[in-house]
Amino acid sequence: MDVGLILSVLWLLPQVQSGVLRDVMDYQEELCRTYTLQDLLHLDCSDRGLSDLPDNISSYDAKVVILSNNNFISFPRQLEQFSQIQTLDMSGNRLSTPLPAYIENFQSLAILNLSNNNYDAWRKSESTVHFKRLDLSRNKINRIDEDAFSLTPMLSSLDLSENRLNDLATTMFASAQHMDTLILSRNYFLTVPQFQSQSLRSLHLSNCQIAVLSANAASEMTSLVVLDLSINQIESIPDNFHSKTLQELDMSYNEVSSLSDRTFSSLPHLAVLDLRGNGFKEVWSTSYFASNPFLREVYVKGNRWSCEGFGVNLLLTYEFLTKDPPKVSDKASLICYTPSNVTQLTWQQAYIRTWHADGSTGSEYTFMAVMIGIIIGVLITSLVCRGLMVFNRPDPPRQTAETTVLNGPVTPIQDDQQVRVTLRNTSFREDLPPSYDEALLLPRLNSSFHSLPDFVDEEDTLRRSRRSRSIGDLTETRPRIGDRRLHEPERDKNIKRVQNIRVSKHC
Ligand SMILES: *[C@@H]1O[C@H](CO)[C@@H](O)[C@H](O)[C@H]1NC(C)=O
Numbered sequence: 001m002d003v004g005l006i007l008s009v010l011w012l013l014p015q016v017q018s019g020v021l022r023d024v025m026d027y028q029e030e031l032c033r034t035y036t037l038q039d040l041l042h043l044d045c046s047d048r049g050l051s052d053l054p055d056n057i058s059s060y061d062a063k064v065v066i067l068s069n070n071n072f073i074s075f076p077r078q079l080e081q082f083s084q085i086q087t088l089d090m091s092g093n094r095l096s097t098p099l100p101a102y103i104e105n106f107q108s109l110a111i112l113n114l115s116n117n118n119y120d121a122w123r124k125s126e127s128t129v130h131f132k133r134l135d136l137s138r139n140k141i142n143r144i145d146e147d148a149f150s151l152t153p154m155l156s157s158l159d160l161s162e163n164r165l166n167d168l169a170t171t172m173f174a175s176a177q178h179m180d181t182l183i184l185s186r187n188y189f190l191t192v193p194q195f196q197s198q199s200l201r202s203l204h205l206s207n208c209q210i211a212v213l214s215a216n217a218a219s220e221m222t223s224l225v226v227l228d229l230s231i232n233q234i235e236s237i238p239d240n241f242h243s244k245t246l247q248e249l250d251m252s253y254n255e256v257s258s259l260s261d262r263t264f265s266s267l268p269h270l271a272v273l274d275l276r277g278n279g280f281k282e283v284w285s286t287s288y289f290a291s292n293p294f295l296r297e298v299y300v301k302g303n304r305w306s307c308e309g310f311g312v313n314l315l316l317t318y319e320f321l322t323k324d325p326p327k328v329s330d331k332a333s334l335i336c337y338t339p340s341n342v343t344q345l346t347w348q349q350a351y352i353r354t355w356h357a358d359g360s361t362g363s364e365y366t367f368m369a370v371m372i373g374i375i376i377g378v379l380i381t382s383l384v385c386r387g388l389m390v391f392n393r394p395d396p397p398r399q400t401a402e403t404t405v406l407n408g409p410v411t412p413i414q415d416d417q418q419v420r421v422t423l424r425n426t427s428f429r430e431d432l433p434p435s436y437d438e439a440l441l442l443p444r445l446n447s448s449f450h451s452l453p454d455f456v457d458e459e460d461t462l463r464r465s466r467r468s469r470s471i472g473d474l475t476e477t478r479p480r481i482g483d484r485r486l487h488e489p490e491r492d493k494n495i496k497r498v499q500n501i502r503v504s505k506h507c
């Protein structure tokens with residue numbers, strides 16, 4: 001008996017079993033197809049019941065080799081000759097053997113697909129391999145060596161979904177510098193593995209049996225952006241669950257029933273939050289999101305909101321979630337479930353129906369009414385203040401008061417701010433003297449000018465620079481020191497006026 005005969009019998013057996021009886025020649029001809037797709041030469045031998053590759057394959061320069069859905073129990077030796085291979089798809093076979101040694105020569109290998117095979121463990125490769133994506137989903141893996149990925153320096157995406165994992169060493173990816181996406185969904189994890197990784201950005205743990213989320217779960221993954229914990233049994237998100245980088249948190253289809261001000265307070269970059277299908281009843285408060293300025297998408301469908309109480313919170317949270325910018329795009333998800341008289345109404349409608357039974361008023365009107373009330377209040381207050389001011393003022397000739405202010409900067413008890421404000425009200429620009437016509441229109445300032453205190457003359461230089469721009473120069477070319485000293489009573493009056501002005505400022 002020669003080996004070739006045994007092999008060919010073994011090779012034909014599945015075909016006979018599956019009832020496909022064909023001529024051997026015909027079979028060989030259509031065994032593997034070659035074609036070019038997206039500029040890449042493909043060799044496609046999928047769905048052929050193969051357990052070995054034919055010897056006379058012509059296209060060893062294929063970049064994509066598809067051997068999926070066959071009966072391979074090990075990596076065929078001819079594979080070694082595909083030196084330019086970029087993608088090797090061996091999904092849907094019966095592989096359980098370690099990676100062959102020759103794989104280390106595949107310098108361009110980027111994707112290795114071993115999905116749906118017979119692996120029950122994954123071990124460190126014997127030599128360095130360069131692939132970027134490894135698909136090990138749908139195997140029976142329950143053990144992965146701690147150093148399994150220590151010789152895969154380029155690995156960036158690893159799919160381990162639908163296996164039998166319940167624990168993984170947290171240091172497993174510490175040396176995989178490019179690790180970016182890790183899919184662990186559909187396994188048996190009970191908690192979130194606290195991997196140490198500076199590169200991991202996306203971690204998927206959907207549909208495990210996770211019941212507890214610890215506040216530190218993401219703290220060692222210093223680049224984590226996406227965390228998918230959907231379809232688990234988590235009952236609460238711990239206070240201070242923290243990550244400086246996390247942007248997308250998927251907690252949909254868990255058993256979370258309440259949030260607090262501290263739930264998301266340590267997730268400063270949170271942008272997308274999925275809380276569909278949880279146990280929320282009580283309408284949230286907007287303060288829960290006070291620390292999340294980048295929040296832009298929130299999913300809340302499938303919760304049974306109770307609008308009991310009909311507080312203004314219903315309205316505020318509704319507006320927060322649906323306006324500027326809208327975070328919940330599906331407004332139908334913000335619908336009251338209880339009490340029965342508002343079932344199927346939105347939170348907004350429930351609030352309005354309860355407090356404005358005619359139903360015609362919207363929240364905009366409420367807001368406007370409040371604003372108008374505030375404005376009227378402010379007006380009344382200022383009117384009362386003015387009234388008091390006028391009442392307190394013993395001698396209020398208007399022109400004199402104005403003059404006092406105009407000469408303000410040199411009055412010792414006056415304060416700078418007030419003077420500047422008043423000067424800005426005059427009709428000409430500060431830096432230029434008024435034109436002749438303007439000057440004619442200006443009030444005459446004699447009386448008050450004489451009432452300026454002595455102080456001015458003591459600071460002579462200062463006075464000159466300021467007075468050179470002041471209105472006083474137009475009516476009086478020189479200050480008369482002697483005159484002012486003779487007008488003590490007038491000066492006292494001035495001080496009183498200033499005090500009156502201060503009263504008005506406090507109002
Ligand atoms: C491969 O071998 C089969 C028969 O063994 C033959 O029919 C087929 O033409 C060969 N293909 C090439 C490309 O030589």
Ligand SMILES: *[C@@H]1O[C@H](CO)[C@@H](O)[C@H](O)[C@H]1NC(C)=O
Binds near residue numbers: 091133
């Ligand atoms: C691997 O193959 C499976 C089944 O053929 C497919 O669904 C999956 O997308 C492939 N994975 C990659 C990374 O291409």
Ligand SMILES: *[C@@H]1O[C@H](CO)[C@@H](O)[C@H](O)[C@H]1NC(C)=O
Binds near residue numbers: 341
């Ligand atoms: C619905 O019933 C609650 C009491 O359960 C009541 O306070 C509320 O005013 C009712 N709302 C409407 C719109 O009838």
